[in-house]
Amino acid sequence: MTEHARQRVPPFMKQLMAVSGVMLYMVGTGANIAYPGVLLQQLRQPDSVLKLNEEHESWIASILGLALIVGILVAPFSLQKLGRRLTNQLSTLPTMGGWALMVAARGPTALLISRTLQGFGMGLQAAAAPVSIAEYSAPKHRGAFLATIAFSFALGMLVAHTLGTLLFWRSAGIAIGSFYVMSLILITLSPETPPYLASVGKFDECRKAFRWFRGYNPASEKELEILLNSQKQQKNEIKVTRYRHYRTVILKPEFYKPTLIMMFMFVLFQVSGMTVVPSYTVPMMKEVTGGAIEDYTSMLMVDILRFATAVLSCFVVNRLNRRTVLFSGVIMTIVSLLLTALLLYLRDLDYIPEEYKWIPVIPTLAYIFGKTLGILPIPWTIAGEVFPLAYRSLGSGVTGLILSLMFFVVVKTAPTSFREIGINGTFCVYAFCTGVCGSFLYFLLPETKGKTLYEIECHFKGIECEMTKVDGTESDKMLELVKVEVDKDDGE
Template identity: 25%
Template sequence: MNSDCGVMSGAVIFIKDNLKIDDTKVEIVTGIINLYALIGSAAAGRMSDWIGRRYTIIFAALIFFVGALIMGLAPNYAVLMLGRFIAGIGVGFGLMIAPVYTTELSPASSRGSLTSLPEVFINFGVLLGYISNFAFAGLPEYLGWRLMLGCGAIPPIFLALGALVMPESPRWLVMQGRLGEAKRVLLRTSNSKEEADSRLADIKEAAGIPKDCTDDLVVVPKRSHGEDVWKELLIRPSPAIRRVLIAALGIHFFQQASGIDAVVYYSPRIFEKAGITKKTDRLGATVAVGCSKMFCVLIATFLLDKIGRRPLLLTSTAGMVLSLVLLASGLTIIDHNPEKKIIWAIAVCIATVLTFVGSFSMGLGPIAWVYSSEIFPLRLRAQGASMGVAVNRVMSGLIGMTFISMYKAMTIGGTFFMFAGIVSLAWIFFYTFLPETRGKSLEELETFFEKPQLRSGKKEEGNFGQIQNENGVVASNGHDQL
């Protein structure tokens, strides 16, 4: 569903000319979908607890399908904005539920790789969007952008059909008291029967069901309509929940404050500022951006459960800072020499756009979704994840709706120097605040943040009388520390 980012980057060039809109309306139509996504993400948490994770995915796909059709058939700017509104709600649903579903379904040993798969498909969608822009660029203006946006209705069909045959989240099933179904799902998604039994016992304990309960169907105490969850998250959070919330919201804030969506949405404009004048050449260069994102997110998927979240996250962020500084420098040099075509500066700008999106996709891009969906306790996961999506979409919308105004006010180079400073702050936040979560079950992570000094590579006492050494091996110290 996030193929919209790639499609809009090129489609908006033709929308501006065909519908005769100014840059302010360009910013609005580009970024407003992310603010509309707030509605979807806010509703998705409650709905996924009500009808289940799987059917929420299907619902998200149907909403985006309708929105994409309306955008593709839009006769004017007003109808286009209606399509953006409906599609935005679908985006909010999808961004919230996809990582939660895959996190809850995955075993700890491969949770990072599997939970990053939605980001893989997002990047694949962005790449397809860029390719469709390039393919339809030669068509008449009134037809090209409508085909670009209308093609976005195709992927949700396959997503909805695929979701019909996917298993439900075992953790959601346990919350409903459907233990027999949960066990069958765990047997299908675990490496052995022993692992499935262990995972089921941990989930039952987290849900408040006795571990020795062997019934296939049990009565679970009725939960509130979410009021208690919001109180625990926002009004009276424990120190551990407060740290989880800061970590989850912080990583989503910095993911979008890095300026990634400015590059994804406005890469043709950036390449124009870098000296590439022909539309087809600029759209061709954006295909290279999509390829860089796709290649690097595949690397991240392979490495997340091998070397962990922190090393990838810190390396990714450092690469983004370096790329942004070089990109800003190149754009500044070109901007100060409008009469000259400085080939080496143009090459630096193109190369650093590719390394920036590549560095993002190798770490911060997928890890934000993986990390924020795995650290919340079971009872808070849906609403907590929806808050992360809300922060993510607000920042993405603000960047998308102000980027053109920002670079007109402070120059294109100055804008990317600003993003470099923000990403530098992000590196410090990640280094000091985000512990390693690789290899830990979701139930272990429910108590992981109760020790504020927990950090990767340090010896610490766990919450249940456990000591973790440098290699992540956990051993009992013989007494509880409750």
């Protein structure tokens, strides 16, 4: 078999297929977060056969955060022992079960159980998604592929709100649940990630999977050999220091530095209102517009802007430095939140004429644009890049726990915050918290764009990277090596 025949399907398309399985899951995750925005609106109607009180409503919106914690706690074990592929497959099962129960629910208890199942699956996937996508991807595509997490979130929110506007909530639930079925199919068709196979000593399988995803070329072969050699060395070191290894992990800069960065990243993600807005879009926009725009119209306006911005972010993240995108989004978010709060305050004091009471909508949409462009994609992009392979499962679990806790706290307290200090006061709190997290990240976050995962690992270890440019005679030698490996594989 010739090298050309082996690459009949371009490596990019194979990477895209594998990433698409995770993307479809994240579409479902975005829909899970946004679904209460339409579910609760429909259940408040006088003819609804399923009645909820205010406490039920806040728990239905926020219980995902508590369930996420359980999934996140299981995720490190699952990612390390079962692998990325099987973890992704297993994460679809509770979410599909949750949506099935949601569709059949006859009371608040069933709704809460269904949301708990969805949250557990989301917890597994929250840790697995950035790791899996980063390990599927070539360095030149990694930024764009990781940015698809943000795109998928935004698409899921748009899908949930659109379906919930057009369909009965049970019918909308069936449609959303189908995304997990498609996700499971694509994940099953994709191989395990090469870095995971290398980390567990399956080096021959790693070579096959790596070449399935990346094809045959000198640069990728160089990266493959460095991956294999680094993991062989790592395994030898772990055998020597097996009992002391886990006690010393927390003190290693390649673990605690990325962990600290991701903690601030995920706190920033939540305190910027990332999950509050889709969960409470209708009441929030009703206050912002002053009733000048119909509720569902304003909700879909926010969703369409968020989706369009998420599409734009896929290109921006792949072309601009990660730091540039993140801090541009942080600045836009803070300025827009404070300006919206100021205009709402002035409107309450009757300084804004009645015909212009919709004016706060403008900075609010700028806020949606800023946080979706920078604060939504970058944390997930960085999450897939900064942890060394040896600690990737553990690091993703620890930082995912922070994400889950903040999800629950921010979403659960939002109705009380809206009621006690108003939308304008809540926006001021979010702006302050966003500024604090952004300030810490300004000094902590390195630039990762265009670097291999091994190069990023070397940065945090403080050592010189072995990756060198392959050219000239070295390229010829590498091509000869590839041909030998190809012939060997053909013989087998």
